[in-house]
Amino acid sequence: MTNSLGDIQNAKAIIIFGANPAVNHPVGFGHFLKAKERNNAKIIVVDPVFTKTAAKADHYCRIRPGTDIPFMYGMLNLIFQNGWHDKKFIADRVYGMEDIMEEAKKWTPEKVEDVTGVPAEQLIQITRLYAKSTPGTLIWAMGLTQHTIGSSNTRMAPILQLALGNMGEEGGGTNILRGHDNVQGATDMCCLSHTLPGYYGLADGSWKYFAKSWGVDYEWLKGRFRAKEWMNKPGFTLSRWWAGVLDGKDGNDKVTNGGTNLKMLFVMGNGITSVAQQAKIKEGLDNLEMLVLCDPFVNEAAILTDKQDDVFILPSATQFETSGSVTATNRTVQWRTKVVEPMYESKTDHEVMFELSKRLGFYEQFTAGMKIKDNKKDFTWPEDATNEIARIIKTIGLTGWTADRIKKHTENWHMFDQISGRGYGAMKGEYYGLPWPCWTEKHGGSPILYNINRSVVDGGMGFRNRFGLEHNGVSQLAGAGSAPKASSNKDGYPEITRDNIEAVLGITLTADEKAKIGKNWKVDTSNIIAEKCMERGIAPYGNARARAKVWTFPDQIPMHREPLHSPRQDLVKQYPSYADKANHYRVDTKYVSKQSEKDWSKEFPINLVTGRLVNMNGAGMENRASKYLAALTPEMFCEINPNLAGKLGIRDGAMMWVHSPEGTKIKVKAKYSFSVSEDRVFMPFHFAGAFQGEDMSHKYPAGTKPYATGESANTITNYGYDIITQIPETKGGLCRIEMA
Ligand SMILES: Nc1nc2c(c(=O)[nH]1)N[C@H]1C(S)=C(S)[C@@H](COP(=O)(O)OP(=O)(O)OC[C@H]3O[C@@H](n4cnc5c(=O)[nH]c(N)nc54)[C@H](O)[C@@H]3O)O[C@H]1N2
Ligand SMILES: Nc1nc2c(c(=O)[nH]1)N[C@H]1C(S)=C(S)[C@@H](COP(=O)(O)OP(=O)(O)OC[C@H]3O[C@@H](n4cnc5c(=O)[nH]c(N)nc54)[C@H](O)[C@@H]3O)O[C@H]1N2
Numbered sequence: 001m002t003n004s005l006g007d008i009q010n011a012k013a014i015i016i017f018g019a020n021p022a023v024n025h026p027v028g029f030g031h032f033l034k035a036k037e038r039n040n041a042k043i044i045v046v047d048p049v050f051t052k053t054a055a056k057a058d059h060y061c062r063i064r065p066g067t068d069i070p071f072m073y074g075m076l077n078l079i080f081q082n083g084w085h086d087k088k089f090i091a092d093r094v095y096g097m098e099d100i101m102e103e104a105k106k107w108t109p110e111k112v113e114d115v116t117g118v119p120a121e122q123l124i125q126i127t128r129l130y131a132k133s134t135p136g137t138l139i140w141a142m143g144l145t146q147h148t149i150g151s152s153n154t155r156m157a158p159i160l161q162l163a164l165g166n167m168g169e170e171g172g173g174t175n176i177l178r179g180h181d182n183v184q185g186a187t188d189m190c191c192l193s194h195t196l197p198g199y200y201g202l203a204d205g206s207w208k209y210f211a212k213s214w215g216v217d218y219e220w221l222k223g224r225f226r227a228k229e230w231m232n233k234p235g236f237t238l239s240r241w242w243a244g245v246l247d248g249k250d251g252n253d254k255v256t257n258g259g260t261n262l263k264m265l266f267v268m269g270n271g272i273t274s275v276a277q278q279a280k281i282k283e284g285l286d287n288l289e290m291l292v293l294c295d296p297f298v299n300e301a302a303i304l305t306d307k308q309d310d311v312f313i314l315p316s317a318t319q320f321e322t323s324g325s326v327t328a329t330n331r332t333v334q335w336r337t338k339v340v341e342p343m344y345e346s347k348t349d350h351e352v353m354f355e356l357s358k359r360l361g362f363y364e365q366f367t368a369g370m371k372i373k374d375n376k377k378d379f380t381w382p383e384d385a386t387n388e389i390a391r392i393i394k395t396i397g398l399t400g401w402t403a404d405r406i407k408k409h410t411e412n413w414h415m416f417d418q419i420s421g422r423g424y425g426a427m428k429g430e431y432y433g434l435p436w437p438c439w440t441e442k443h444g445g446s447p448i449l450y451n452i453n454r455s456v457v458d459g460g461m462g463f464r465n466r467f468g469l470e471h472n473g474v475s476q477l478a479g480a481g482s483a484p485k486a487s488s489n490k491d492g493y494p495e496i497t498r499d500n501i502e503a504v505l506g507i508t509l510t511a512d513e514k515a516k517i518g519k520n521w522k523v524d525t526s527n528i529i530a531e532k533c534m535e536r537g538i539a540p541y542g543n544a545r546a547r548a549k550v551w552t553f554p555d556q557i558p559m560h561r562e563p564l565h566s567p568r569q570d571l572v573k574q575y576p577s578y579a580d581k582a583n584h585y586r587v588d589t590k591y592v593s594k595q596s597e598k599d600w601s602k603e604f605p606i607n608l609v610t611g612r613l614v615n616m617n618g619a620g621m622e623n624r625a626s627k628y629l630a631a632l633t634p635e636m637f638c639e640i641n642p643n644l645a646g647k648l649g650i651r652d653g654a655m656m657w658v659h660s661p662e663g664t665k666i667k668v669k670a671k672y673s674f675s676v677s678e679d680r681v682f683m684p685f686h687f688a689g690a691f692q693g694e695d696m697s698h699k700y701p702a703g704t705k706p707y708a709t710g711e712s713a714n715t716i717t718n719y720g721y722d723i724i725t726q727i728p729e730t731k732g733g734l735c736r737i738e739m740a
């Protein structure tokens with residue numbers, strides 16, 4: 001999120017792609033409604049389903065799943081044609097917009113209508129409204145990401161905002177509504193397989209920086225791997241670990257994993273039934289040697305599997321039984337305080353991890369980093385963990401996030417403005433929750449990314465200089481005069497290093513400073529670079545251009561590609577998917593070969609959209625185990641348009657089979673609804689405990705069966721994974737429906 005929920009109140013227009021905040025962020029959605037009241041802000045919702053958010057919108061565009069790129073190019077085409085774009089912003093602060101302009105020309109309103117299903121007239125109407133009502137904020141969530149082209153979608157949306165000059169503005173920006181509490185923190189700390197914490201990547205230099213910062217021997221770290229080369233390779237993803245177990249057997253995707261398959265799965269805080277392709281997941285679970293599930297509830301992976309031995313359910317404590325820092329969707333941090341001691345025999349997640357590291361023989365190395373700062377004999381949990389993060393993570397500017405400061409913010413939360421985040425009284429000069437980057441222990445945080453109307457000390461900055469000084473002879477630095485306010489350097493400038501600091505900042509370092517300073521701002525644990533930058537009003541990461549064009553990606557600019565399972569075969573030929581990708585996070589992944597295997601739409605003519613309910617969360621066990629929440633939706637269901645249901649002879653409330661191209665099926669209750677058109681259905685994914693028509697509720701340990709069980713929508717979500725991130729295509733697929 002470049003701005004914040006509160007800042008949405010400053011918007012004059014709000015365009016929402018693939019998010020349903022009225023249901024999934026109902027408290028945050030209050031800010032959207034206030035923007036409507038305060039500014040008469042217009043809300044535009046682009047969604048294949050008429051959601052509760054759409055019900056509050058001024059305009060609802062019923063888009064076909066997976067066609068947001070044509071929709072946004074269609075908007076851009078009109079914007080460029082009418083000269084509604086921000087020419088100065090583009091000239092000074094963007095790289096590669098010419099290529100976008102060329103591609104946009106192809107997407108006339110009529111063509112957009114054909115591909116997306118949104119009437120040309122409506123596209124023209126909403127584009128004019130959005131382009132003219134600045135600042136406009138752009139919202140997205142899972143409707144853009146869960147596609148084979150999800151990563152292109154998430155580039156396209158910021159490009160639209162860059163074209164309109166809506167970036168770095170109050171009331172503008174791209175505000176991506178994140179999922180769980182602290183999912184931003186989990187991402188920042190990298191609960192992922194392709195980078196070290198803080199997005200440092202897996203290169204040797206990063207490993208060495210972390211070895212030093214953690215107080216462990218680099219050679220020891222290296223020795224944990226089978227061979228050095230594996231240190232630099234990404235691991236499996238959550239969506240595809242099962243392929244690692246099945247290891248190419250029975251026609252499953254082949255893996256590159258050093259000649260061995262995965263044998264053990266340790267799960268801490270994922271429901272497993274929330275992941276696409278449940279039939280494959282079941283096969284993966286069944287073939288494991290050992291399965292460990294740490295969860296406050298019975299993790300329904302244990303119910304799905306037929307595995308009888310070596311399945312361990314460890315009772316985890318909840319977040320109410322522990323404390324520590326958590327990061328919110330707008331990059332702010334808060335301190336969470338323990339409410340009660342861990343109940344019964346449950347243990348907190350960190351205790352489980354500490355005990356495990358003792359048994360596995362690396363507790364000392366695991367905890368060494370927490371003792372480095374004051375050369376301590378022992379550490380205090382969790383304060384020293386938070387301080388360790390502050391000491392090491394420079395890339396996103398966490399230096400200012402010390403435990404003491406975070407606690408002070410949380411204790412004084414009433415001393416901050418709800419919209420701007422600015423502090424009053426004792427908190428003056430700081431923004432609530434110290435939104436990152438928070439460059440130094442004195443810096444007050446940066447509530448609006450890329451805002452050059454503020455000084456760096458007051459949270460201003462340009463775009464990060466991350467990809468060199470030039471590409472193909474074109475400068476990557478921002479244009480003359482576009483540095484943040486009150487900067488000693490008025491123009492674009494590179495990221496700050498030991499070698500260029502004196503020249504860029506116009507200063508001279510002392511010999512002592514030169515001896516202490518790190519190689520560049522990312523690894524400068526002395527923090528001299530950041531401190532000097534603050535004095536001169538310079539952002540340590542440089543002042544560069546945002547890239548509309550990424551020369552290392554399969555599509556340098558976002559391009560439309562039909563979903564792997566598309567109802568429009570004519571368009572599949574015109575806009576085919578990517579070439580198959582070998583060794584994608586260790587798994588050979590199919591794209592065009594799957595898409596062109598046959599005309600899937602003949603057998604499976606209906607679009608399948610999955611999503612959320614307000615009373616349930618994720619895999620849903622937590623809520624289905626609550627009598628009152630379960631009572632609101634006691635059974636798994638599928639929203640179906642009465643006209644479609646009528647054609648199939650299915651009555652409201654009748655049971656029906658939903659089949660997927662993967663050869664799987666689920667039995668669910670029909671729920672008549674006009675929220676979906678006749679060509680698509682909507683299903684929540686919060687149910688588990690039944691599998692392809694079989695009730696498995698006898699498998700729950702005595703006394704643990706939730707109040708509601710049912711089929712998981714993920715049993716029929718289709719094959720398909722994003723080309724960069726490998727997120728499953730759970731929002732674009734096909735199905736066939738028949739009476740049960
Ligand atoms: N009550 C509740 N709240 C939650 C959660 C929960 O499970 N329950 N989960 C949390 C988590 S982890 C997350 S990530 C967020 C997710 O929050 P959201 O992203 O809002 O959640 P979804 O309902 O999955 O999807 C949003 C919308 O995307 C639409 N959509 C599907 N395909 C497309 C498409 O191709 N284009 C467009 N434009 N739209 C499309 C769907 O119809 C749906 O209305 O919610 C968080 N909040
Ligand atoms: N078809 C389809 N599938 C989807 C999606 C979709 O839109 N459509 N959305 C995807 C998205 S965005 C997400 S984020 C995932 C969400 O799916 P999950 O990550 O599975 O989400 P949850 O059910 O919220 O949480 C997982 C587990 O964590 C446990 N838990 C809660 N607190 C703690 C704790 O403190 N410690 C431990 N150890 N465990 C705890 C819960 O009991 C639960 O079993 O689903 C994904 N799957």
Ligand SMILES: [Mo]
Binds near residue numbers: 178179180
């Ligand atoms: Mo999520």
